[in-house]
Amino acid sequence: MKRSYFVIGAVVLIGIVTITVLAVVDAGRIAQRLIGYEEVPSVSTGASARFNATIINTVGFPGVTTITPTEIQWEMSYTALEGTVQQSHIHIGQKGVNGGITVFLCTNLGNGPAGTQPCPQGPATIRGTIRPEDVSPNIAATAGARQQGLNTGEWDEFLAALRAGATYVNIHSSTWPGGEIRSQIAVQDGQMAAGASH
Numbered sequence: 001m002k003r004s005y006f007v008i009g010a011v012v013l014i015g016i017v018t019i020t021v022l023a024v025v026d027a028g029r030i031a032q033r034l035i036g037y038e039e040v041p042s043v044s045t046g047a048s049a050r051f052n053a054t055i056i057n058t059v060g061f062p063g064v065t066t067i068t069p070t071e072i073q074w075e076m077s078y079t080a081l082e083g084t085v086q087q088s089h090i091h092i093g094q095k096g097v098n099g100g101i102t103v104f105l106c107t108n109l110g111n112g113p114a115g116t117q118p119c120p121q122g123p124a125t126i127r128g129t130i131r132p133e134d135v136s137p138n139i140a141a142t143a144g145a146r147q148q149g150l151n152t153g154e155w156d157e158f159l160a161a162l163r164a165g166a167t168y169v170n171i172h173s174s175t176w177p178g179g180e181i182r183s184q185i186a187v188q189d190g191q192m193a194a195g196a197s198h
């Protein structure tokens with residue numbers, strides 16, 4: 001009797017897992033190269049970085065699975081910074097303009113939200129996942145982004161800013177505390193646009 005409950009439970013669990021996996025949709029790709037010339041004003045440095053990210057939509061089925069919020073899985077590799085790496089963020093701001101910090105990628109300054117990873121000295125690769133609670137967390141360092149209207153947890157507005165080209169990735173160093181290398185973010189449509197899922 002107990003064994004049959006176990007078998008039924010396992011079958012139901014496998015079914016739920018399968019449905020969830022089928023509903024994971026690639027909703028956009030980001031692939032940027034950070035350089036000093038994109039800083040405002042431009043910085044002359046031999047440093048560079050790659051920032052790659054995928055916007056993941058996990059779409060639920062009404063009455064079957066819970067609708068899970070979108071998340072962004074990212075990876076960044078950087079090398080040859082001329083100063084000591086201090087922190088890295090996604091900022092809100094159009095090309096050629098400095099804007100406020102909205103998402104912390106790493107920091108060595110103790111100024112990020114709890115759980116923010118440290119920034120190793122390069123060459124290094126770091127990874128993370130951005131979720132709604134990571135958008136402009138309610139800490140002093142993100143006050144600028146909130147003054148620009150991107151408030152704590154405003155996920156849809158964050159995605160809209162990404163897609164509008166109104167965000168950038170920045171790596172700050174001891175030599176250039178305002179940023180040594182930077183790249184504006186552009187989102188390429190993911191496989192969802194082609195009607196496929198995986």
Ligand SMILES: [Cu+2]
Nearest residue numbers: 088089101170
């Ligand atoms: Cu920054």
